[in-house]
Amino acid sequence: MKINLKVWRQKNGNAAGKLVDYKLDNISPDMSFLEMFDVLNDELMHKGEEPVAFDHDCREGICGMCSMYINGRAHGPQTGATTCQLHMRSFADGDTIIVEPWRARAFPVIKDLMVDRSAFDRVVQSGGYVSVNTGSARDANETLIPRTIADEAMDAAQCIGCGACVAACKNASAMLFVAAKVSHLAVLPQGQAEASIRAERMVAQMDAEGFGACSFTGACSVECPKSISLDHIARLNREYLGAKITSEAV
Amino acid sequence: MSWVTQTLASSLGRKVIMSLTGLFLCTFLIVHVAGNLQLFKADGGRAFNEYSYFMTHNPVIMTVSYLLYTSIVVHALMALILTRHNQASRPVKYAYQRPEANSPWSSRNMGILGTVLLIFIVIHMRTFWYTMHFGPIPMAEYDGKEYKDLYKIVLEAFSNWWYVLFYVIAMGALGYHMVHGFKSGFQTLGLRHKKYTPLIEFLGVYVFSMLIPALFAAMPVYFFLKHVGVIG
Numbered sequence: 433m434k435i436n437l438k439v440w441r442q443k444n445g446n447a448a449g450k451l452v453d454y455k456l457d458n459i460s461p462d463m464s465f466l467e468m469f470d471v472l473n474d475e476l477m478h479k480g481e482e483p484v485a486f487d488h489d490c491r492e493g494i495c496g497m498c499s500m501y502i503n504g505r506a507h508g509p510q511t512g513a514t515t516c517q518l519h520m521r522s523f524a525d526g527d528t529i530i531v532e533p534w535r536a537r538a539f540p541v542i543k544d545l546m547v548d549r550s551a552f553d554r555v556v557q558s559g560g561y562v563s564v565n566t567g568s569a570r571d572a573n574e575t576l577i578p579r580t581i582a583d584e585a586m587d588a589a590q591c592i593g594c595g596a597c598v599a600a601c602k603n604a605s606a607m608l609f610v611a612a613k614v615s616h617l618a619v620l621p622q623g624q625a626e627a628s629i630r631a632e633r634m635v636a637q638m639d640a641e642g643f644g645a646c647s648f649t650g651a652c653s654v655e656c657p658k659s660i661s662l663d664h665i666a667r668l669n670r671e672y673l674g675a676k677i678t679s680e681a682v
Numbered sequence: 683m684s685w686v687t688q689t690l691a692s693s694l695g696r697k698v699i700m701s702l703t704g705l706f707l708c709t710f711l712i713v714h715v716a717g718n719l720q721l722f723k724a725d726g727g728r729a730f731n732e733y734s735y736f737m738t739h740n741p742v743i744m745t746v747s748y749l750l751y752t753s754i755v756v757h758a759l760m761a762l763i764l765t766r767h768n769q770a771s772r773p774v775k776y777a778y779q780r781p782e783a784n785s786p787w788s789s790r791n792m793g794i795l796g797t798v799l800l801i802f803i804v805i806h807m808r809t810f811w812y813t814m815h816f817g818p819i820p821m822a823e824y825d826g827k828e829y830k831d832l833y834k835i836v837l838e839a840f841s842n843w844w845y846v847l848f849y850v851i852a853m854g855a856l857g858y859h860m861v862h863g864f865k866s867g868f869q870t871l872g873l874r875h876k877k878y879t880p881l882i883e884f885l886g887v888y889v890f891s892m893l894i895p896a897l898f899a900a901m902p903v904y905f906f907l908k909h910v911g912v913i914g
Contacts, residue, residue, distance in 0.1 A: 438777075440777075451777055501776060503778065503780065504776065504778045504779040504780030504781075504783070505780055505783055505784070509783075530777060530778045532776055532777060532778070535772050535774050535775065535776050536771060536772055537770065537771050537772065537773055538771070600784060602768070602772075602781065602785075602790055603768035603771055603772070604768075604771040604772040605693075605768075605771070635692060635693070635694055636692065638693070639692055639693050642770075642771060643693075643771055644693070644767060644768035644771035644772070645693035645694075645696060645697055645764050645767065645768060646693070646694075646697060646870075647768070647789060647790070647792065647866075648789065648862070648865075648866040648869050648870070649781075649784075649785035649786070649789040649790055650784070650785050650786075650789065651781065651784040651785040654783075654784035654785070655784055662869070662874075663874060665869070666869055666872050666873070666874035667872065668694075668872075669694060669697075669869070669870055669871065669872035670872030671872075672692075672694050673689075673694070673698065673871070673872060676685060676689040676695075681685065682684070682685055
């Protein structure tokens with residue numbers, strides 16, 4: 433396959449960036465999108481040019497590191513998949529593909545296609561945990577949880593923190609991420625005790641990081657590699673408003 | 683009370699203000715369309731003028747009307763604050779975007795639709811509300827009692843083709859605003875459940891975005907067609 437790429441190149445967070453054209457001739461349709469970038473970087477290095485910086489780790493859709501905004505969509509044209517799970521067969525021979533980094537005030541560009549997603553870490557640090565020791569994996573099996581509840585928690589816990597929700601949202605809102613983190617603990621007995629304070633703290637941190645508000649467009653859920661439902665955002669709203677009315681923090 | 687201001691200043695709190703004012707305005711739409719259906723009564727405007735008198739003199743209605751004006755202002759101002767905040771959340775825009783692949787047009791353009799509606803409300807209130815309260819307005823007499831003849835003002839306003847067209851366009855904007863706004867108001871409050879969300883979505887689409895705007899739009903169209911003599 434022949435592929436024309438327009439890739440965002442930016443030396444660092446302070447430098448101005450721009451889209452740069454690259455042409456690739458020998459791309460196999462069986463390559464993953466990231467392997468195509470490996471080929472590009474190999475060519476660039478042989479020419480003595482700076483390779484394109486991009487995030488990646490597991491390359492099997494579970495780590496949440498890959499983060500490209502491809503042809504106007506987070507993680508490209510597929511739904512329910514990360515960039516590493518996208519293959520070149522999803523494109524046609526001779527296609528032009530525009531690749532940009534996630535765009536959000538809370539996700540500043542580090543270099544090229546890499547962005548700093550530590551805002552998510554700080555949101556989780558603010559309350560996305562259970563503060564007492566709930567034991568080891570074996571102890572978890574001692575607390576029996578009905579299947580439907582466990583499934584609900586797991587649906588939310590699937591969030592890999594990739595930031596596609598923020599990237600896809602017109603407001604760069606992190607509501608789906610925060611909702612997933614609040615939800616998966618709120619429905620389980622170990623997490624319920626701190627559900628109120630968790631919702632309050634995580635929303636406060638989300639706002640402090642500079643994410644936008646939720647317009648309920650649903651773009652986040654469509655672009656989420658784990659297809660996390662908007663039901664969780666409704667639960668976050670419930671948890672937060674309930675917490676504000678009932679919590680001890682005056 | 684710091685927790686109250688803190689809650690209302692948070693992104694979720696601001697959306698709650700949007701939701702509560704918006705849903706209150708939705709209930710107003712029902713009253714407004716139901717009352718104005720009396721315009722279609724073939725009695726030379728008597729029912730409508732008596733209704734107008736009631737609406738401008740009943741103390742309960744008058745109190746609620748101030749709540750209504752406040753809601754419109756708060757809804758618009760909060761929308762402005764949220765829009766600015768949301769735009770600031772993405773200082774560098776994407777070079778290429780395909781939002782149509784993941785979200786409906788109306789959900790992404792509530793601000794534009796709302797702006798059309800705000801302009802409409804200002805013009806609408808200038809034509810009818812202002813004239814009703816501050817005149818000049820002709821009078822009509824029923825059973826020896828004088829009434830302000832708002833019906834005549836309606837007839838005059840809707841004899842203008844561009845004024846009628848503006849109303850129809852504004853009601854189109856209302857429909858699109860409602861198709862996203864009504865259900866979103868409940869989502870913001872966390873009211874989302876398989877028991878009642880289908881009903882909310884049904885009401886949002888068929889009643890608030892189709893039936894009510896269509897009935898409103900039918901009023902100027904009806905009087906214009908009467909004016910040009912297409913209907914009697």
